[in-house]
Amino acid sequence: xxxxxxxxxxxxxxxxxxxxxxxxxxxxxxxxxxxxxxxxxxxxxxxxxxxxxxxxxxxxxxxxxxxxxxxxxxxxxxxxxxxxxxxxxxxxxxxxxxxxxxxxxxxxxxxxxxxxxxxxxxxxxxxxxxxx
Numbered sequence: 154x155x156x157x158x159x160x161x162x163x164x165x166x167x168x169x170x171x172x173x174x175x176x177x178x179x180x181x182x183x184x185x186x187x188x189x190x191x192x193x194x195x196x197x198x199x200x201x202x203x204x205x206x207x208x209x210x211x212x213x214x215x216x217x218x219x220x221x222x223x224x225x226x227x228x229x230x231x232x233x234x235x236x237x238x239x240x241x242x243x244x245x246x247x248x249x250x251x252x253x254x255x256x257x258x259x260x261x262x263x264x265x266x267x268x269x270x271x272x273x274x275x276x277x278x279x280x281x282x283x284x285x
Contacts (some may be wrong), residue, residue, distance in 0.1 A: 161241070167225045169237050177228045183223060239282055246279040 171180055230240045253272060256262040264272075 162259055164235050165227070165241050169231050171228060171231070173232050174205075180228065181224050184224070242282050243279060246275050246282070249275060250279070 171177075227240065227244070230244075231237070250272070253264065257264065
């Protein structure tokens with residue numbers, strides 16, 4: 154989780170400081186080239202057992218599409234003047250509120266009453282945060 158938090162902080166700082174006069178697609182191209190090189194080098198340093206391409210190609214492509222949509226969304230949000238703290242919280246809380254019903258209905262996941270209360274507080278927090 155610490156790695157995810159560190160990555161999210163680095164991500165939002167990098168997004169916030171992107172120049173507004175550069176094409177977001179050019180920014181994403183350079184970012185993905187750096188990510189591809191880093192990922193491949195890490196794979197060489199820490200290889201995992203390999204699975205057939207057909208078992209992970211479609212989910213990996215879906216992840217790639219999702220990443221582009223997320224990146225473009227945050228570039229647009231920061232260029233529109235959102236604060237770095239508010240944008241991240243709103244996106245995460247909003248995504249969580251959409252994912253919870255999907256988890257319950259589609260994946261048959263269970264939530265406890267404590268989780269439900271926490272999600273209610275997240276919704277309240279989202280509403281309060283979005284008011285800025």
